[in-house]
Amino acid sequence: MFWQTTRFRIDLARPKVMGIVNVTPDSFSDGGRHDDTSTALAHCEQLLAEGADILDIGGESSRPGAAPVPLEQELARVLPVIQGALQFGVPLSVDTVKPEVMQRVLDLGADIVNDINALRLPGALEAVAAHPQCGVCLMHMHGDPATMQSRPAYDDVVAEVSDFLHERAAALLQRGVRLERIVFDPGIGFGKSVAHNLELLRRQRELLALGRPLLLGWSRKSTLGTITGRPVGERLAASVAAALASVHLGARVVRVHDVAATVDALKVWDGAGLGG
Numbered sequence: 001m002f003w004q005t006t007r008f009r010i011d012l013a014r015p016k017v018m019g020i021v022n023v024t025p026d027s028f029s030d031g032g033r034h035d036d037t038s039t040a041l042a043h044c045e046q047l048l049a050e051g052a053d054i055l056d057i058g059g060e061s062s063r064p065g066a067a068p069v070p071l072e073q074e075l076a077r078v079l080p081v082i083q084g085a086l087q088f089g090v091p092l093s094v095d096t097v098k099p100e101v102m103q104r105v106l107d108l109g110a111d112i113v114n115d116i117n118a119l120r121l122p123g124a125l126e127a128v129a130a131h132p133q134c135g136v137c138l139m140h141m142h143g144d145p146a147t148m149q150s151r152p153a154y155d156d157v158v159a160e161v162s163d164f165l166h167e168r169a170a171a172l173l174q175r176g177v178r179l180e181r182i183v184f185d186p187g188i189g190f191g192k193s194v195a196h197n198l199e200l201l202r203r204q205r206e207l208l209a210l211g212r213p214l215l216l217g218w219s220r221k222s223t224l225g226t227i228t229g230r231p232v233g234e235r236l237a238a239s240v241a242a243a244l245a246s247v248h249l250g251a252r253v254v255r256v257h258d259v260a261a262t263v264d265a266l267k268v269w270d271g272a273g274l275g276g
């Protein structure tokens with residue numbers, strides 16, 4: 001299976017590691033300062049040295065309860081990093097929900113739009129559909145980051161996630177976007193309890209019936225904290241185990257903070273012949 005993106009047709013026969021680059025301002029800045037940009041670009045280079053296949057660059061925290069970042073601030077954070085990272089010659093994904101940000105990063109040449117909101121803001125579907133071939137990751141989220149963790153409820157979490165992703169993809173296809181540009185993500189931690197997240201892992205193979213590659217983001221998430229009893233800074237082993245489990249159950253892209261450790265784990269998994 002392939003993932004068509006702006007500059008690359010990514011071969012997902014082997015699982016790929018997407019490294020997370022958060023463009024977060026230092027404490028004296030709103031983001032967009034030269035220092036913030038250099039720090040983010042240095043982080044990109046480090047993740048590439050560790051073996052990342054794709055970089056996911058984000059300027060808005062979407063942690064539960066996080067405050068939204070104004071458009072101008074998100075642009076100031078993200079655009080200079082994209083501009084600088086284009087030269088690295090790897091697929092660049094941009095983690096954003098804002099159609100204006102999508103438009104601007106696609107104009108610069110970004111490869112993938114990664115939207116935790118699955119292109120639900122007005123203008124987002126259109127921004128992606130107007131591009132000839134950028135890739136897109138459609139993620140399931142129940143509610144929004146401000147409210148999503150208050151009593152999430154599903155009759156059947158896997159069926160609801162699957163129906164939602166199918167419907168969002170149909171909206172894109174209707175606008176002329178080819179299926180080969182789309183990847184699906186069940187959205188671990190986004191409006192889901194620990195039990196929901198674990199059910200999505202156990203039954204992850206059912207989502208393969210959607211017919212497109214799955215991208216999974218378990219890295220350092222709170223469900224791993226609940227399972228292990230560990231704070232966010234001590235979830236490396238749990239994150240690697242979750243990434244490996246998700247790949248074993250059919251994920252083709254894993255979105256991770258700890259690239260080096262994940263790459264090592266996938267090498268062993270592959271060496272064991274588990275990758276086919």
Ligand code: 7PJ
Pocket residue numbers: 062063095114115116137139185187188215216217218219221255
């Ligand atoms: C995800 C994401 C995820 C995709 C974040 C965090 C929260 N994008 N952006 N999937 N999570 N596609 O990393 O803890 O799971 S931000």
